[in-house]
Amino acid sequence: MEESELPNFELEETSGNDNDDRRIPSEKREICLNGCDRPANVCLCNELPSEPISTSTQIFILHHPHELRHRLATVPILCKCLRNCQTLVGRRLRKGSFPLLDSLHNASINYHSGPHRAIFLFPGTDSSPAIELNQWVSSSSSSEDSLSDLVLIVFDGTWKHAKEMMAASLPFLSKFASKVCLDHDVSVEGETIFDSDLILRKEPFRGCMSTMEAVARSLRVLEPNGVEIEQRLISVLRAMVRFQASYLKPLKPRPKLSKKRKEDEKKNSTLQLGL
Structure with a gap:
């Protein structure tokens, strides 16, 4: 996968303390009703695109019910940024969740359609591997319109919840969607693989990030203009993190991560001395 980071692919993991749920003082809880629906003192209206960004990719997000109470949720803002983005509050995807997903499922079952036109984003494991997204695109790019009308499915919740949602949805999704992932390293704890300044919540391993990221x-x-879209979304996310960070205690590295960093620094120092 939500919210901070910054799912987990969709995935977001809390450290066990709901620091992200701490209340902003009640006298500051006036809500902006002009567009972002956030507290007025952390309004993001000026950061949002003037018009939702259109994409050929259809984005479907399964939003865990517990995420509705989190102050760091990025999904509501993401949906205001993207025109073709839909959410469903629930714990699994199945027939009846989204009409488009039902049609893909039925086509795959009844007509044995060709390459999957849907992908779901989740890190792979030894028992359930996933293809890295760039590799999937390369293998699917046999024609210019090979990625048109693609469906991207994302799970939004803590790391634990996201795994549960993916497992519960797999009997349905496996019929018509391919499992893909972004680069990640499960052997290293914490932080997004991209920008540590986007982190507000501790993650279980490097590569996890907020749903929006x-x-x-x-x-x-x-997307053909994917770089531009990414930059626009990340700029909104940075603004959100900047506002939110003023209300949260800075995260301290997890003990294992701190130990690994110290070991790496010691190893580097030893290598330099040996040169």
């Missing part, structure tokens, strides 16, 4: 990085690969 994950979608932005994916659209960079999937």
Whole structure:
């Protein structure tokens, strides 16, 4: 996968303390009703695109119910930035979730359609591998319109919830969607693989990021003007993080991550001395 980081591919993991749920003082809780629907003192209306960004990719987000109460949720802002972005609050995808997904499922079952026109974003494991998104695009790019009308499915929740949602949805999704991932390293804890300044919540391993960042990085690969779209979404996300950070305690690196960094620094120092 939401919210901070900055899913987890969709995926976002809290450290166990809901620091992101701490209340902004009640006297400052006036809500902006002009567009962003956020507290007025952290209004993002000036950062949002003047018009939602159109994409050929259809984005469907399964939004875990627990995420509705989180102050760092990026999905509501993401949906205001993208025209072709839909969300469903729930714990799994199945027939009846979205008409378009139903049609893809039925076509695959009834007509044995060709290459999957849908992908779902989730890190792979030894038992359930995923193809890296760039590789999937390369293998699917046999024609100019090979990526037109593509469907991107994302799970939005804590890392634990996202895994549960993916597993519960897999019997349905596996019939018509391919599992893809962004580059990540499960052996290294914490932080997004891109920009550490986008982090507000601790992540289980390097490569996890907020849903908004994950979608932005994916659209960079999937859309013809993906670089521009990514930059626009990330600029909004940075503004959100900048506002939100003033209300949160700075994150301290997890003990294992701090230890690894110290070991790396010691190893580098030893190598330099040996030169």
